Structure formats: C-alpha cells, structure tokens
Amino acid sequence: MVNYRGADDTITCLRALRSEVDYPADRLQVICVDNASGDGSAERLREAAPDVELVEAPENLGFAGGCNLGVRHARGEVVAFLNNDARPDRDWVRAAVAVLRAEPTVGAVASKVLDWEGRTVDFVDGGLTWFGMGYKRHAGQPVDAVSPDQLDAPRDVLFGTGSAMFVRAELFRELGGFDERYFMFYEDVDLGWRLNLRGWRVRYEPRSLTFHRHHGSMGGVHSAREFYLLERNALATLYKNLSDESLAKVLPAALALAVRRATARGELDATQLEITRRPADRSEDDAPVALSRDALARVLAIDQFVELLPPLPESRRVDQSSRVRTTPTWSR
Structure with a gap:
C-alpha cells in the first residue's frame, strides 16, 4: 500500500x-x-x-x-x-x-x-x-x-x-x-x-x-495533470507493447488523435490560423491566445512522450524479444 x-x-x-x-x-x-x-x-x-x-x-x-x-x-x-x-x-x-x-x-x-x-x-x-x-x-x-x-x-x-x-x-x-x-x-x-x-x-x-x-x-489535483499522465503513459504503453507491424500503423494515428482531443477539450478553433482568416488589424496576430490547461496537458503529453523515446527502445526490445503471443484479441 x-x-x-x-x-x-x-x-x-x-x-x-x-x-x-x-x-x-x-x-x-x-x-x-x-x-x-x-x-x-x-x-x-x-x-x-x-x-x-x-x-x-x-x-x-x-x-x-x-x-x-x-x-x-x-x-x-x-x-x-x-x-x-x-x-x-x-x-x-x-x-x-x-x-x-x-x-x-x-x-x-x-x-x-x-x-x-x-x-x-x-x-x-x-x-x-x-x-x-x-x-x-x-x-x-x-x-x-x-x-x-x-x-x-x-x-x-x-x-x-x-x-x-x-x-x-x-x-x-x-x-x-x-x-x-x-x-x-x-x-x-x-x-x-x-x-x-x-x-x-x-x-x-x-x-x-x-x-x-x-x-x-x-483530491485537490487539477484534472489537467491527470490528463497529461494518461495521454503520455498511453503512448508509452503502445510503443512498448505493440508488434512492429501494428505500431507502424497505430502510433501515427494515436498521436494525431491526441492532438484532436487537445483541441476538442480546450474548445480551440483549429482553423484560426488559416491564411484566409487574417484579421483586418494585423496587430491582432500578436495578441496572446488563450489555451486551457486541459488542452495544454495533451500537447505536453506528446512532447514528454518524445522525451521518453531515448530509453524506451530498450524496454521495447526486451518486451518484444519475450513475446510469445500476438496482441490480445480482447483489444478493441
């Protein structure tokens, strides 16, 4: 305990x-x-x-x-x-x-x-x-x-x-x-x-x-800290345990979905930087953009997953060399 x-x-x-x-x-x-x-x-x-x-x-x-x-x-x-x-x-x-x-x-x-x-x-x-x-x-x-x-x-x-x-x-x-x-x-x-x-x-x-x-x-911990750990650790778990073939297919999509969850959770307008939406007053481009902690959590989770990548391949090598089963059939 x-x-x-x-x-x-x-x-x-x-x-x-x-x-x-x-x-x-x-x-x-x-x-x-x-x-x-x-x-x-x-x-x-x-x-x-x-x-x-x-x-x-x-x-x-x-x-x-x-x-x-x-x-x-x-x-x-x-x-x-x-x-x-x-x-x-x-x-x-x-x-x-x-x-x-x-x-x-x-x-x-x-x-x-x-x-x-x-x-x-x-x-x-x-x-x-x-x-x-x-x-x-x-x-x-x-x-x-x-x-x-x-x-x-x-x-x-x-x-x-x-x-x-x-x-x-x-x-x-x-x-x-x-x-x-x-x-x-x-x-x-x-x-x-x-x-x-x-x-x-x-x-x-x-x-x-x-x-x-x-x-x-x-109790008392901001939800963003929980989202951050969940997102980062999910990516690390995928990286360590999926087969080579599955990882090549899944990881890019998983990263993309993590970004989509960040924009959705933060209620961000993902099109706000389209070139066709330039403001009449160009100084508005320099104005700060509000970003919720929940949205930021998912972006930082991806960044810190990348930070973990140098040691993760050794963990992956150990896990994959010990594999005797494919990815479990109860994965959905």
Whole structure:
C-alpha cells in the first residue's frame, strides 16, 4: 500500500486488512510505503498501525515507484497491491491466492472492485482501444445494470487495476515491476499487457472483492495533470507493447488523435490560423491566445512522450524479444 498525504484513509485500510480479512495474520506481511508525504503521515501511521512494516521513501516516487519499493521489502511468494482509499472484503486475499495455487499459468489475479457502498462498478474487466487508451468496462454503472456473466464470472483479462491486484512475486520482479517512468496511471495496463505477451494469464476473480473511493488520492489535483499522465503513459504503453507491424500503423494515428482531443477539450478553433482568416488589424496576430490547461496537458503529453523515446527502445526490445503471443484479441 502506498500513502501520500492520505493518512486517514490509509489507517482505515490498514486496520481493515488486519481485522476484517480472513487470512492467517502470520502469513500476511503488510507493507505500507509513505511517499515522502512531509505532513506527519509517517509518524501517524507508525503510531496507529505498529504491526505494519512502514517504509519511508526518500522522495515522492509515485504509485509505480512506491509499489516497487514496497515489493523490495516483501518476503512472500505473492505480492498484493491495494489502494490506500480502498477496503478489502473478507475473502479478498484467500480467493486470489486460491486461483494462483490452482492455476500455474495465471501470473496475476485482478480483483473485483466496487465503489465504497458496493452500488456501482469500479473494475470488473479491462479493455484497450486500437489507439492505445485503456479503459475499465462498465465503470460507473450500477451493479444491478451489469449482467452476471460480466460481474461474477471468472475469466482472463488484459490487465487488472492497480487498486486491487495480486501478482506472483518472482514474476513481478522478473518483469522489473511497474514502469516507474509512468509515475501513476497505466502502470497496471502496461504490466498486464507485458504478462499476456509473455504467455502469462491475468485472471479476473470476482470473489476477491474490494471497495474503492475512486481517485480519493487525487483530491485537490487539477484534472489537467491527470490528463497529461494518461495521454503520455498511453503512448508509452503502445510503443512498448505493440508488434512492429501494428505500431507502424497505430502510433501515427494515436498521436494525431491526441492532438484532436487537445483541441476538442480546450474548445480551440483549429482553423484560426488559416491564411484566409487574417484579421483586418494585423496587430491582432500578436495578441496572446488563450489555451486551457486541459488542452495544454495533451500537447505536453506528446512532447514528454518524445522525451521518453531515448530509453524506451530498450524496454521495447526486451518486451518484444519475450513475446510469445500476438496482441490480445480482447483489444478493441
């Protein structure tokens, strides 16, 4: 579990892990990484949950880096990730571990995640658009509106949500864990995709249940920062995991669509610089143009994706050389 200035939620979750989860306490190592909160969180966590192994990061490593730091302290055969603003059901651990014991080709278990009250869906399946945008099917829909075969049927999926998932520890380390360059968002999509390409299965197990205050950890953060990370990390995930043939077709279109989303989100007039629309007063050409933060976020995401390109080819080489499957058929 990673904490960043969310001690109240984290304490609630840590206590639930110890008091509500049906699993032998001596076989459940609970690790909490405080991501250099700087607000007294570490002290509060140490006092409220003295039986939890608290790891203090030297700086804010993001969700990806914080999880990887926690795994370096893990001693078990399976590592589980749980958001600090989530609460586990009684069988959350036991159901997931049972799948990993029974099915040796399963590398990771994706938990079922509902909202805090259990009324709407947070995660029951993961999809991927052809231009690289990962999404959670049925997210936000009332539980009663989702068919039982989608809600309660175990099945293979492309990825699990990092808010509640289990991975074989040795396998997680072998893959290098979450990609820390992402900071947060899409690290779970990327991990699931890499597992699938190597022939491992990611199994959705509905009995492994959690409840989540969606994006509770993002409270007070401007939406533009979220859009920026989503766009940049989606492009990086495409670049790393698509085959050569598919990447050549998809990446140019994905970049173009990211620009289109920027103009649409920012309500920009994309034709304003057409030569036929020169103003009568030429001085107006020098006037500043207003650009919303949401539009700017997507433009900067492309710029920073390009900034990531020098080291990304090595990651791509590793992923592609380990490929035993084509792009998963559940990509859309």
